[in-house]
Amino acid sequence: MNITISISSVATALLLCMNAHAASSTNFPTKPLRMVVPFAPGGGADLTARIISEALAKKLGQPVVVENKAGAGATIGAAYVARSAPDGYTILYTTPGPQITNPHLMKSLPYDPSDLKPISKVSVAPSVLVINSNLPVKSVNELIALAKRKPGQIRYASAGIGASSHLNGELMQTLAHIKLQHIPYKGTGEALKDLVGGNTDMAIDTLAVYMPFIKSGKLTALGVTTPTEISLLPGVAPIADSLPGYDASPMNYLSVPSKTPDNIVNILNKAVNEAIREPEVTDKLLAQGILAEGSTQQEIQALITKEQAKWQKVIDGAGLSPK
Template structure:
């Protein structure tokens, strides 16, 4: 017990590994690297980013869940490992409740609801009315089954009570091409990827997925203004293996929050379309529980698990 207490008070005394459960070059990887360097400086140790893609992020998540709970193996966590995959998949290869300890949000990824220019709707209420008058006439594109762009559409479907059909693609690029090319009516995806098409007038932006309006998209209201409680902006956060001692979790939380308060990091995040995170461990745990309940309900009600 004494040696364990000393190890905790001495934490960290060597390099920390941050597992990113995706291939290099994607949004999660870039954000992880953006945060890793200043977080390492704050902790006084190097943070080594390792990419462990596969299984819809379950490969990397399992590595962290199975790691020694000593604070030296961490997970850059997107919604998949704890919030959505457990309800989309028949099973995940780790205990999604106890296997990972949420520490703090890192960033929120705002998304936007867009429609192609031929859709006779210029607002969320008009789109909902159109979908109700003509069931199955509106199709929404996603980056693939289980992607945030898929589940955001399912959330809209459930909350608005409309029959809109999911069209999954192999990645965001092909989905964008078909929305812009007017082969699919709508999509709800990252503002970052759709911003150029909105600015060029190739698509119409009807609403954002955040509870509040975004400075980067003036004049476009939150979807929640018309569907109270709608919030489908993916949360990215830091996790440790389940059973990590509370003092270590608290140390990581405090260090990460301090880093996320740095003006230069906040400016960089906003420039690439992210909202900087930061919260307490208790708030993070409450957020994970509420997001799990929300997505479990949406996936069950929409039939998303069967690939709707």
């Protein structure tokens, strides 16, 4: 009799827990959410995250508070989210670093990349191939031809080893079978200053940074890193027109701890995609040179897998893998 009662009690308790979990998932969210940005305040990712967080809060009916946890190549913020409760209330606003490039650039990470489950892509930041206007070329094809005539003599600037602006150049070298001279700087500002001043010859970095100098004629745009032409820079062809397969536009996306229930991820995915389609959000992002672009959860997961393979090949080929 006691055994029967005990089994019955356990079954009832389990059923109540399951019902409570289902109810909490169905009612999600019931309190404020945190959007962790693994970069310092004021940067491009931080500004974009704040635009999206405001729109997302309206869709979810709860505040979405942005928290900056910068440092160690975005691994501090990524680790914080990966270790958080898998309840959907702690979200990572991320760039390719934490899951796509860092695993191939760093000997060890304070988290496993698989500890993060992507929700949705939210934006793409087109980059542009720019040259100092004194360089005697007028197209990507002419630049490649010059690089083949003068291997290792064309200097390309980046924001530092492992930065997207560095890997963009490595991808170009790989696909074009050319040798450029990489000049790493301590940030985009220093790289930009030397490029405009003629101390380096070219760069492939975020359009928003270089647009004012393209408009003023101090730099010449040869190609964009997106597979197709973009409205922000009409008349400038994709690099892929000259180098088939070239696609190097950093995406931003949202992730949660991997054990977060799928139904909560689905709620977040729906809200995110609705939020970034709002004209006000689209316009604000476009003003920063960023394209709003959502996805299904399955699409972003497949894209991450594809990008991991692509950039691992580039990083290994450039000899950047940690020894």
